[in-house]
Amino acid sequence: MTVTPVPAHATNVAIALNAVIAVVDGDRPKVLCVRSGENKLALPYGPFDPERHRTFEIGVREWVERQTHVSLGYVEQLYTFGDKGREAPAAALLDGHGERVVSVGYLALAPGPADLLAEDAVWMDWYSIFPWEDWRKGEPKILRDQIIPGICKWIDGSSTAEKKNTRQRRANIAFGLDGFGWEEERTIDRYELMYEAGLVFEAWRDRKDAHLDLPAGKQPTAGTMGQPMISDHRRILATAIGRIRGKLKYRPIIFEMIMPTFTLLQLQQTVEAIVGFEFHKQNFRRSVEKSGFVEGTGETAQLQAGRPAGLFQVDRAGLKDRAAAGLAVPRLKRPGETPA
Amino acid sequence: MTVTPVPAHATNVAIALNAVIAVVDGDRPKVLCVRSGENKLALPYGPFDPERHRTFEIGVREWVERQTHVSLGYVEQLYTFGDKGREAPAAALLDGHGERVVSVGYLALAPGPADLLAEDAVWMDWYSIFPWEDWRKGEPKILRDQIIPGICKWIDGSSTAEKKNTRQRRANIAFGLDGFGWEEERTIDRYELMYEAGLVFEAWRDRKDAHLDLPAGKQPTAGTMGQPMISDHRRILATAIGRIRGKLKYRPIIFEMIMPTFTLLQLQQTVEAIVGFEFHKQNFRRSVEKSGFVEGTGETAQLQAGRPAGLFQVDRAGLKDRAAAGLAVPRLKRPGETPA
DNA sequence: CCTATATATGCTCTAGGTGAGCATATTGCC
DNA sequence: GGCAATATGCTCACCTAGAGCATATATAGG
Numbered sequence: 001m002t003v004t005p006v007p008a009h010a011t012n013v014a015i016a017l018n019a020v021i022a023v024v025d026g027d028r029p030k031v032l033c034v035r036s037g038e039n040k041l042a043l044p045y046g047p048f049d050p051e052r053h054r055t056f057e058i059g060v061r062e063w064v065e066r067q068t069h070v071s072l073g074y075v076e077q078l079y080t081f082g083d084k085g086r087e088a089p090a091a092a093l094l095d096g097h098g099e100r101v102v103s104v105g106y107l108a109l110a111p112g113p114a115d116l117l118a119e120d121a122v123w124m125d126w127y128s129i130f131p132w133e134d135w136r137k138g139e140p141k142i143l144r145d146q147i148i149p150g151i152c153k154w155i156d157g158s159s160t161a162e163k164k165n166t167r168q169r170r171a172n173i174a175f176g177l178d179g180f181g182w183e184e185e186r187t188i189d190r191y192e193l194m195y196e197a198g199l200v201f202e203a204w205r206d207r208k209d210a211h212l213d214l215p216a217g218k219q220p221t222a223g224t225m226g227q228p229m230i231s232d233h234r235r236i237l238a239t240a241i242g243r244i245r246g247k248l249k250y251r252p253i254i255f256e257m258i259m260p261t262f263t264l265l266q267l268q269q270t271v272e273a274i275v276g277f278e279f280h281k282q283n284f285r286r287s288v289e290k291s292g293f294v295e296g297t298g299e300t301a302q303l304q305a306g307r308p309a310g311l312f313q314v315d316r317a318g319l320k321d322r323a324a325a326g327l328a329v330p331r332l333k334r335p336g337e338t339p340a
Numbered sequence: 341m342t343v344t345p346v347p348a349h350a351t352n353v354a355i356a357l358n359a360v361i362a363v364v365d366g367d368r369p370k371v372l373c374v375r376s377g378e379n380k381l382a383l384p385y386g387p388f389d390p391e392r393h394r395t396f397e398i399g400v401r402e403w404v405e406r407q408t409h410v411s412l413g414y415v416e417q418l419y420t421f422g423d424k425g426r427e428a429p430a431a432a433l434l435d436g437h438g439e440r441v442v443s444v445g446y447l448a449l450a451p452g453p454a455d456l457l458a459e460d461a462v463w464m465d466w467y468s469i470f471p472w473e474d475w476r477k478g479e480p481k482i483l484r485d486q487i488i489p490g491i492c493k494w495i496d497g498s499s500t501a502e503k504k505n506t507r508q509r510r511a512n513i514a515f516g517l518d519g520f521g522w523e524e525e526r527t528i529d530r531y532e533l534m535y536e537a538g539l540v541f542e543a544w545r546d547r548k549d550a551h552l553d554l555p556a557g558k559q560p561t562a563g564t565m566g567q568p569m570i571s572d573h574r575r576i577l578a579t580a581i582g583r584i585r586g587k588l589k590y591r592p593i594i595f596e597m598i599m600p601t602f603t604l605l606q607l608q609q610t611v612e613a614i615v616g617f618e619f620h621k622q623n624f625r626r627s628v629e630k631s632g633f634v635e636g637t638g639e640t641a642q643l644q645a646g647r648p649a650g651l652f653q654v655d656r657a658g659l660k661d662r663a664a665a666g667l668a669v670p671r672l673k674r675p676g677e678t679p680a
Numbered sequence: 681c682c683t684a685t686a687t688a689t690g691c692t693c694t695a696g697g698t699g700a701g702c703a704t705a706t707t708g709c710c
Numbered sequence: 711g712g713c714a715a716t717a718t719g720c721t722c723a724c725c726t727a728g729a730g731c732a733t734a735t736a737t738a739g740g
Contacts, residue, residue: 013355013390015422015442050353050440054424080420080444082355084394100390102355104420265717283699285718290697306716307706330699605688623728625689630726646687647735670728 014101015048017060018233020078020240021070021108023123024257027136029273030113030123031237032068033229041124042230043237044068048104060106068121070114074256078105079239081232085206105236107243109256126241127276129227129234133187133241135277135332146225147199148175154197182332184275185246191238194225201228245275249329252293255314263301263309264288277332287328354441355388357400358573360418360580361410361448363463364597367476369613370453370463371577372408373569381464382570383577384408388444400446408461410454414596418445419579421572425546445576447583449596466581467616469567469574473527473581475617475672486565487539488515494537522672524615525586531578534565541568585615589669592633595654603641603649604628617672 020043021032036042046063053059057075065071082102113123127134132143151171158164174189176182195203204219205228222228229237247253248271258270268284288294295315300308360383361372376382386403393399397415405411422442453463467474472483491511498504514529516522535543544559545568562568569577587593588611598610608624628634635655640648 013353013388015353048353048422050424056420056422077419079417080396082388082396082444084390104422263717280699280701282701282718282720287698303707303716305708305714307718309717328698603688620728620730621687622689622691622730627727643687643736645685645737647689649688 012099014099016045016101016103017048017056017063018043018045018103018105018236019060019064019072019108020105020237021064021068021072021110022126022240022244022257023110023113024270024273025113025123027269027273029126031126031129031240032070033122033124034067035120035122036230040230041129041227041233043233044121045103045233056104057106060108064108067118069116069118070110070121072108072110074109074253076107078107078236078243080104081236103232103236105239107240109244109253111257111259124227126237129229129237130187130191130241131226132190133184133276135182135184136272142225143175147194148177150199151175151193151197154199176332184277184332185242187238187242187245188235191235195235200225200234202232202234248274255293258314261297261311261313263311264294265309267294267312271329275329279330283330291328352439354439356385356441356443357388357396357403358383358385358443358445358576359400359404359412359448360445360577361404361408361412361450362466362580362584362597363450363453364610364613365453365463367609367613369466371466371469371580372410373462373464374407375460375462376570380570381469381567381573383573384461385443385573396444396446400448404448407458409456409458410450410461412448412450414449414593416447418447418576418583420444421576443572443576445579447580449584449593451597451599464567466577469569469577470527470531470581471566472530473524473616475522475524476612482565483515487534488517490539491515491533491537494539516672524617524672525582527578527582527585528575531575535575540565540574542572542574588614595633598654601637601651601653603651604634605649607634607652611669615669615672619670623670 019032023030023032032044034042034044044064044067046059046067048056048059053062056077060075061072080102081104082100084100117123132140132147134140155164155167155171158167170189170193172178172180173183174186174193191200194200198204198207199220201220201222201224228234244253254267254271254274257274258267262270264285265281267288268279268281271284272278293315294312297311297313299311301311302308359372363370363372372384374382374384384404384407386399386407388396388399393402396417400415401412420442421444422440424440457463472480472487474480495504495507495511498507510529510533512518512520513523514526514533531540534540538544538547539560541560541562541564568574584593594607594611594614597614598607602610604625605621607628608619608621611624612618633655634652637651637653639651641651642648
């Protein structure tokens with residue numbers, strides 16, 4: 001066996017960099033978007049220029065700043081999306097060459113929405129794009145009323161009993177059906193299932209050889225199942241949300257998303273905004289205090305009514321130290337759930 | 341602000357696909373390598389051909405099979421490595437064009453080393469490449485005798501007190517010094533620290549403008565600190581090992597690496613081989629049985645001496661169901677450690 | 681057969697973490 | 711003062727994980 005050299009002709013690939021820039025504004029999780037042609041929603045993205053950028057991260061920082069006037073703090077690589085056809089709908093944005101575009105997605109976190117935005121940039125609420133992901137006020141109606149029925153129909157439409165089983169299992173895991181728990185970090189599984197089932201606008205938009213057997217009048221239109229986005233940007237965003245929700249549990253990234261000084265309720269609401277459900281206040285307080293990540297500043301917040309809350313700040317020493325742990329996030333519990 | 345189209349001229353980038361194919365053979369974790377020119381060690385890799393490969397994964401499967409005669413089961417994307425200069429040492433393998441090469445790394449797991457290997461392919465023990473990662477027989481001597489002292493020297497060599505602090509903190513976290521615990525999944529942090537400190541061969545090999553102030557005679561030579569690899573392949577491998585070690589805790593991927601039928605001791609030794617330390621037998625058994633991932637086949641294994649062990653197999657139903665959880669992996673405890 | 685050795689398996693005890701809820705403390709507002 | 715709203719303290723039940731003792735069942739050698 002010989003090691004195959006990387007041939008020079010395998011170079012007609014363009015690399016795009018996509019950024020998911022996430023913040024929490026009060027109790028609303030937001031992501032930085034841009035309005036591209038025809039007012040369509042997109043993640044900020046730009047080309048990777050190997051001449052100018054020593055690393056991907058430098059590239060991302062540079063043009064996000066140029067395009068949106070936001071300068072990034074915490075940044076990590078998300079995933080590299082290279083499937084054929086994924087970029088097709090964005091082809092019009094290319095210079096007309098039908099070349100393959102590979103996207104390297106990046107995730108950035110910031111402590112709050114910046115004010116000085118470029119004109120076409122907007123902060124979008126996550127849950128206007130993924131309405132089924134917000135359980136803070138109980139199970140989202142859209143889930144029970146539209147999505148689950150749609151998924152069930154898709155399951156029933158399987159060609160063989162075996163495929164039906166597979167679909168059922170995937171749905172159970174993704175949506176926490178049939179005794180399985182809702183796992184908030186499975187955002188991408190849910191989106192992909194909905195895409196396959198033809199429940200999101202993008203599925204209909206992208207189909208060419210797709211096997212969506214929905215009657216023409218019943219195709220999802222833009223907006224009914226959350227704001228659609230350009231190309232596969234919504235998939236990238238789903239990946240990012242899942243990543244944040246998952247990572248929260250084992251790394252203290254939440255403190256990249258909060259102001260220098262905060263009350264424990266604000267911290268809790270920030271976490272709740274991200275994971276999409278609420279939890280027990282006293283227990284949250286207990287776990288945060290025990291974590292060693294925060295320390296009280298002697299001061300208290302002057303709020304509206306009620307006893308004033310103590311102000312806290314990140315205990316930088318403790319934080320860097322335990323770069324290990326994350327915050328304890330409980331499980332979402334639905335009404336009649338039996339413990340495993 | 342306008343969305344910048346991806347320009348067609350940004351295409352002089354080649355994409356290489358790298359694969360880390362990991363198995364456990366008895367109590368030895370192994371990775372599939374190839375011997376490239378001058379007998380140097382490399383991960384199997386090949387070009388991504390946008391004409392032929394609809395997805396990266398298809399590409400990886402295809403040429404790994406062709407190059408090594410191993411067909412992959414479980415596969416996931418690892419990371420995309422795009423730093424300038426990272427591919428320089430492998431430049432000789434390219435067609436002479438000095439173009440930028442971006443590597444998309446993939447991780448594959450299999451239930452045991454395949455027998456039918458192509459001629460230049462070899463199964464390498466992880467710990468011959470990362471000797472400091474194996475704590476199964478206690479703290480690795482190389483760590484206390486060479487690595488920690490080397491790291492300390494590097495810390496002391498900092499130009500400012502602040503930098504010194506930063507280095508000290510990074511070292512504490514990476515190597516679990518000064519009361520911090522050893523976190524087995526931080527393989528990449530450890531490798532990168534050692535690289536920066538000039539403790540691995542690759543650091544010396546790659547340096548051009550590098551600021552390694554080691555006296556010429558004291559530079560690490562190939563092999564003293566584990567087998568070096570081509571290009572940044574050892575970095576990719578470190579990333580992969582960290583990924584497996586971390587993921588083990590929250591997804592049941594261990595069952596991708598074990599034979600269809602096994603004793604609980606074999607399962608335990610498989611996990612121990614991966615995480616690099618041993619744990620309490622009875623507790624491991626308890627947690628596995630409780631997990632619902634396995635079920636006994638009425639049979640027992642006929643072994644050498646001792647009471648015969650019961651044979652188990654993966655409970656496919658239970659596995660798919662709880663696609664959620666992983667196996668409980670305890671923390672490594674060093675002799676005089678105080679609980680947090 | 682008996683014993684030593686080796687492994688497997690069962691069980692208990694303790695410490696600590698988590699879920700849930702009651703109780704009390706402070707504030708603004710009427 | 712009384713009420714509403716929020717913050718904070720505390721307890722109890724349950725579960726899990728770490729550690730170790732005890733017992734069961736095999737092989738090997740006399």
